[in-house]
Amino acid sequence: MISNNIRYQLKIPGETDNLEIIRQFVSSIAEKVGFTADDINKIELAVDEACANVIKHAYTKESKGLIDIAIEIDYKKLVIFITDHGKGFDVHQILQKDVKEYLAELRVGGLGIYLMKALMDEVEFDSQPGVKTQVKMVKYFLKNGKLKTNSANES
Amino acid sequence: MESFEVTRRQDGNVAILDIKGYLDAHTAPRLEKEIQSLVDENRYNIVVNFKDLVYISSAGLGVFMGFIENIRANHGDIKLTNMSPKIYRVFDLLGFPTLYDIFDDEQQAIKKFKVR
Numbered sequence: 224m225i226s227n228n229i230r231y232q233l234k235i236p237g238e239t240d241n242l243e244i245i246r247q248f249v250s251s252i253a254e255k256v257g258f259t260a261d262d263i264n265k266i267e268l269a270v271d272e273a274c275a276n277v278i279k280h281a282y283t284k285e286s287k288g289l290i291d292i293a294i295e296i297d298y299k300k301l302v303i304f305i306t307d308h309g310k311g312f313d314v315h316q317i318l319q320k321d322v323k324e325y326l327a328e329l330r331v332g333g334l335g336i337y338l339m340k341a342l343m344d345e346v347e348f349d350s351q352p353g354v355k356t357q358v359k360m361v362k363y364f365l366k367n368g369k370l371k372t373n374s375a376n377e378s
Numbered sequence: 379m380e381s382f383e384v385t386r387r388q389d390g391n392v393a394i395l396d397i398k399g400y401l402d403a404h405t406a407p408r409l410e411k412e413i414q415s416l417v418d419e420n421r422y423n424i425v426v427n428f429k430d431l432v433y434i435s436s437a438g439l440g441v442f443m444g445f446i447e448n449i450r451a452n453h454g455d456i457k458l459t460n461m462s463p464k465i466y467r468v469f470d471l472l473g474f475p476t477l478y479d480i481f482d483d484e485q486q487a488i489k490k491f492k493v494r
Contacts, residue, residue, distance in 0.1 A: 239404035243380045271435045275403040334436040341471050
């Protein structure tokens with residue numbers, strides 16, 4: 224495990240074609256710092272969901288922009304900041320619904336956010352519409368004070 | 379490069395879609411187009427075989443959400459088969475096993491259509 228804080232950054236056009244590159248960027252770093260295969264899958268999917276939301280909702284065909292993905296690592300956690308400068312959203316409204324409501328309505332729009340929260344240890348949203356929207360997601364190296372094991376059955 | 383492929387087979391009155399590779403917000407429209415083609419041909423008995431799918435995001439799950447109501451209203455269904463544990467976990471996290479029939483094996487799903 225590394226002792227000093229490290230920061231990686233990727234700025235990339237907000238297009239679905241780039242989700243593949245984003246996933247590879249994030250998973251290669253998660254692998255490098257020692258996460259289990261199971262956690263790498265979770266981190267990769269959570270970041271995909273966050274970036275797909277930016278591409279779908281923050282930017283339009285007429286006003287495409289960049290997605291800024293920054294990853295900071297210290298001795299106990301990996302923190303991912305995903306920032307865009309699109310139209311933003313009402314954070315409170317998005318967090319109110321739960322997955323059952325979305326499923327009941329056969330709507331998929333909020334499922335990405337539900338997944339992000341289920342896959343990561345912490346997820347925070349900060350949106351200043353028209354200025355900047357940032358999603359912060361955290362994954363700890365330790366679970367309940369113990370080093371995570373590389374088990375395929377880990378939930 | 380990560381890719382996605384969808385191919386179609388037929389077993390009696392059941393259409394089978396084999397999906398392969400990476401199903402995300404970029405590739406989901408291709409699956410959507412294929413299912414739309416089936417619906418346009420009034421083929422509502424659909425099995426999707428996930429054997430060669432290695433990745434799925436909610437955009438992929440959203441494709442099934444988008445069609446299921448119409449397909450069931452027409453007395454059909456979308457049944458899902460041969461998922462790897464990694465793919466199944468995403469469906470499970472979102473509560474899909476209560477909404478969709480998910481089988482280990484393609485033949486089990488086809489049989490379900492035939493006994494109806």
